[in-house]
Amino acid sequence: MSIFSPQGSGSRYIVAAIIVAALQTAVLGYAIESRASILRSGTDALLKTAPVDPRDFLRGDYVVLNYEISSVPVASIVGGVPQDQGKKSLWVRLKPGDGGFWGIVEASFERLAEQPGTVVLHSRPFYSYGPNSADHIRVEYGIERYYVPEGQGTALEKARQGGDVSIAVRVASDGTPQIRSLLVDGKPAYDEPLY
Amino acid sequence: MYRGRLERDLSLWVEKGLLPEATAGALLEEYDARPASFSLGNVLMILAAILLGAAILLVVASNWEAIPRLVRVAVILAIIWVVHLGAAVMLRRGATGAAGGLLVIGTLAFGGAISLIGQMYHLSGDQLTVMYLWFGMAVVSAVLFRSGVVAAVAGFLSWGSFAAYLDTYDTRWVGLDPWIVPLMAAVVIGLVHLTGADRARHLAYLLLVAWLTWLYAVNENFWLALAYAIGGMLTFVLVSLPVARRSALLRTAGSAPAFYTFLVAIIGLLLLHIELEHGWQFVTLALVTLGAAVVAIALQGRNNGAVRYLAYAAFAAEMLYLASVTVGSILGTSSLFLFSGLFVAAVAWLVIRLERRFALRTPEASV
Numbered sequence: 094m095s096i097f098s099p100q101g102s103g104s105r106y107i108v109a110a111i112i113v114a115a116l117q118t119a120v121l122g123y124a125i126e127s128r129a130s131i132l133r134s135g136t137d138a139l140l141k142t143a144p145v146d147p148r149d150f151l152r153g154d155y156v157v158l159n160y161e162i163s164s165v166p167v168a169s170i171v172g173g174v175p176q177d178q179g180k181k182s183l184w185v186r187l188k189p190g191d192g193g194f195w196g197i198v199e200a201s202f203e204r205l206a207e208q209p210g211t212v213v214l215h216s217r218p219f220y221s222y223g224p225n226s227a228d229h230i231r232v233e234y235g236i237e238r239y240y241v242p243e244g245q246g247t248a249l250e251k252a253r254q255g256g257d258v259s260i261a262v263r264v265a266s267d268g269t270p271q272i273r274s275l276l277v278d279g280k281p282a283y284d285e286p287l288y
Numbered sequence: 289m290y291r292g293r294l295e296r297d298l299s300l301w302v303e304k305g306l307l308p309e310a311t312a313g314a315l316l317e318e319y320d321a322r323p324a325s326f327s328l329g330n331v332l333m334i335l336a337a338i339l340l341g342a343a344i345l346l347v348v349a350s351n352w353e354a355i356p357r358l359v360r361v362a363v364i365l366a367i368i369w370v371v372h373l374g375a376a377v378m379l380r381r382g383a384t385g386a387a388g389g390l391l392v393i394g395t396l397a398f399g400g401a402i403s404l405i406g407q408m409y410h411l412s413g414d415q416l417t418v419m420y421l422w423f424g425m426a427v428v429s430a431v432l433f434r435s436g437v438v439a440a441v442a443g444f445l446s447w448g449s450f451a452a453y454l455d456t457y458d459t460r461w462v463g464l465d466p467w468i469v470p471l472m473a474a475v476v477i478g479l480v481h482l483t484g485a486d487r488a489r490h491l492a493y494l495l496l497v498a499w500l501t502w503l504y505a506v507n508e509n510f511w512l513a514l515a516y517a518i519g520g521m522l523t524f525v526l527v528s529l530p531v532a533r534r535s536a537l538l539r540t541a542g543s544a545p546a547f548y549t550f551l552v553a554i555i556g557l558l559l560l561h562i563e564l565e566h567g568w569q570f571v572t573l574a575l576v577t578l579g580a581a582v583v584a585i586a587l588q589g590r591n592n593g594a595v596r597y598l599a600y601a602a603f604a605a606e607m608l609y610l611a612s613v614t615v616g617s618i619l620g621t622s623s624l625f626l627f628s629g630l631f632v633a634a635v636a637w638l639v640i641r642l643e644r645r646f647a648l649r650t651p652e653a654s655v
Contacts, residue, residue, distance in 0.1 A: 106376035109432035114372040116428060117398045118365055120421060121405055125361065128409050155407070180463040217414065220462055238412040272410045285410075288358050 129287045131271040135263030136212045141194040155240045164229045171201045174224040181221040215268025252277045330385035337389030341396040364401045388437035419449040436485030443491030446472035493548040516556025524549040528587040547594040577606045
């Protein structure tokens with residue numbers, strides 16, 4: 094099975110174990126820390142959730158979140174939609190509007206410059222069908238899932254149907270958002286500590 | 289199993305006086321002493337490892353509110369470190385079975401850990417990146433520990449990555465991501481050679497075949513089907529040449545390269561049959577298909593049972609298809625069955641003749 098004899102290479106395996114475990118630790122640590130650093134130093138924004146098909150709302154132990162800004166009007170896209178189809182992503186500029194909720198000011202397939210009083214979100218890659226395909230482009234930002242403790246999903250769903258669920262996020266300078274807290278009727282329902 | 293057949297054959301040869309009994313015993317002993325030979329204990333150990341890995345993850349996941357997040361993360365990390373160091377200690381003692389089990393737990397735990405951390409911190413993440421990372425980690429572990437079991441896990445993860453890709457992009461070809469699939473297959477084949485996990489090789493070859501089939505589904509094109517037929521057949525002939533068969537890379541791979549290249553050729557021919565249904569092109573295609581089956585039997589029929597059966601099946605299917613399109617339309621239903629019966633009998637006779645013919649050509653066919 095091995096070209097190395099088990100006897101002569103004992104320390105080799107220990108080194109292998111340390112490398113593999115350290116790599117795994119590093120990947121997991123990176124995932125946790127990259128989120129925490131966005132929450133520590135990102136720009137605040139408050140997002141209004143949009144209605145979701147009720148059957149899709151609660152899936153397993155996470156709640157599917159759909160935002161008003163998930164649907165980007167093609168009219169708001171500066172420079173238009175590129176001709177070629179394929180994998181693309183959008184930069185979306187948000188500004189506070191009615192009731193403190195942030196809405197889309199402009200969007201672009203090119204990177205948008207920073208402007209005071211606004212925040213730029215970078216969408217996840219999606220498949221673009223080119224111009225003239227629709228009035229709106231649906232995008233995701235990587236904040237579409239909120240995991241809830243087992244058994245509490247239905248309660249949240251009721252709250253979601255009764256009142257407004259909104260999400261406070263912090264956005265990194267590269268446009269990646271992270272969920273800071275989930276609010277029901279403007280009051281935080283779940284606290285999100287850094288770690 | 290091979291051991292059973294070996295034992296039967298050896299006792300037969302001893303009976304016929306071809307082999308002294310002592311030699312037969314020594315041959316069996318040599319086979320039993322090989323480290324890779326099948327052991328029920330080892331297989332059960334791996335199964336136990338998979339169950340334990342799942343159990344640990346579920347315990348961590350289900351004690352949702354009871355344990356603070358950071359403690360959960362610490363438990364996950366502790367599992368990862370203990371399992372890998374434990375595997376190293378087991379390998380030092382020469383307990384490869386137990387080490388393999390621990391390494392499987394380690395690799396599965398990493399995948400579970402990513403998704404748990406994603407849940408705890410609401411990272412919707414993209415599953416494709418997660419699968420690539422998981423696969424990469426399995427590869428690193430398989431290489432560093434020279435572990436065949438982890439190589440097999442990597443083989444399954446390559447399938448998982450392909451599935452995740454198809455799911456994410458709705459089975460469309462998007463960007464450069466699809467190229468990762470053949471790359472992963474190549475990596476898995478490399479792992480198989482490095483670790484000696486012979487059976488995991490089929491995961492890689494099948495992945496390539498599945499990928500090619502998907503490629504055609506995305507891009508239904510006459511030339512692509514033709515490329516499969518010609519490319520598959522050419523590679524099949526190449527790997528069947530005596531020079532190639534003696535090379536170390538192919539000798540260790542056994543019958544797999546010939547079978548899968550021929551399979552791709554047959555898939556190409558099948559797709560061409562969908563494209564070409566009439567006229568001289570169809571007749572040419574039918575003749576080429578029959579010819580390909582005969583060439584396959586001639587080149588690999590003796591030593592490679594999988595190729596032989598695939599070739600017989602392709603030959604028979606083509607004959608029946610030809611008969612159904614040429615004569616079937618003229619006859620009524622009952623006479624069609626009568627004719628089909630006679631025809632299948634004729635095909636069977638032909639195949640048996642072919643079998644005999646190639647079985648008789650002993651000296652020049654053996655390599």
